[in-house]
Amino acid sequence: MANLFVIFISGFFLAAIVGLLASWLDRKISARLQFRVGPPWYQPLIDIIKLLGKETLLPQGATRWIFLGAPLIGLAGAIVTSLLLLAVGQSSGFIGDLIVVLYFLSLPSLAMIIGGSASRNPLSALGSSREMKLILAYELPFILATFALVAKAGTLVLGDLVAWQAANSWFILKLSGVISFVVSLLVIQAKAGLAPFDIAEAEQEIAAGPLLEYSGPPLAVFKLTKAMLLFVLPFFLVTLYLGGADNWWPLKYLFVLTLMVLIKNTNPRLRSDQALRFFWGPVTLLAIIGFLLAVLGC
């Protein structure tokens, strides 16, 4: 039990530190692309510390426990996913189920929806409904893309998927792997709430969407969850497509993260109907093609 606790704490800290550094990298690369200097490397950490020390305001008429509990649900989802993925990287015999990870990965988005709906603000409710539409849009292609590897390796256990890639080749080196990787990259862009799929939080349209009424520590928890997602989601892709966490995992992780930041900086925000059409049209089609190719053995 004590061992489990140590794993839990160390996994949380690793994911939090890497995630905060990743969100600094995101801001720094964005700044450099706009020909400015950008924030210092400890900026995301400072933001979190500052928010932890500020006052928590409850909006009048908000559902108190749901409003304050929602950020914790999201953080729990991010922590558990990072633990599962890290455990797969650590020990070979670990049974990490892919479907469990897929479920836990949708927890942060669900927390945003719950928190936004509980805060009794029309703009928050609008943001929540946008997030809901986004989930409806991206879950189908995401599951199809991840199951391409399952069809190829014939197992749902994460450790075995990594072992299969070690025995054969990285999944991204196959044609079906490339297609599924592109689909997954677009989906995790939406899951992390980065442009062009930041429609739920759209600062310029609906202030901050579901986060509008949050202040102080609950907002800090939401920001931390966002930062940890920047670790968890690319790491999930590394596990599935780039041969898992071997000694080179920082490089692979940075590769996926840089791709995400570049997509973020070169695309304007979509409307929710455009995002829905994009995910259900071309992206789902690509995912189906990738899945069929994987079944056929390409």
Add this chain to the structure above:
Amino acid sequence: MLKQIHNWSLKRSLWVYHAGASACNNCDIEILDLLTPRHDVERFGIMLVGSPRHADVMLVSGIANRQIAPRLIRLYEQLPKPHVVVAIGTCACSAHMFRDSYNYNQPIDKIIPVDVYLPGCPPKPEAMIDAILKAREKFK
């Protein structure tokens, strides 16, 4: 000790909320100018946020006429403590040429507490950076 760490972090991560209290748009445009890549206020950790509940600094521009004054009080009450308020422009400091206007109410610092006054019509973005960096000295 904890308070010192928190103040240290507050000084380096100022999130700015802009409350336009019926300004003529001149100061508002300059505030937008402040947030462009040219001035790069993210160096100091300054970021524009869309909700007063996220903010540490509230920039007020305009004369706060009778209609806007109760709303300004409401915005002020939504700022989580600790926070500072900066009055941007001569209008916000002393009502400028709208002093004799029919809908002029009372000075902004009679409506809400103001920490830093920045006169100018409009003030330059460089002056605003200076004002915000002076305002953060309140956190100690």
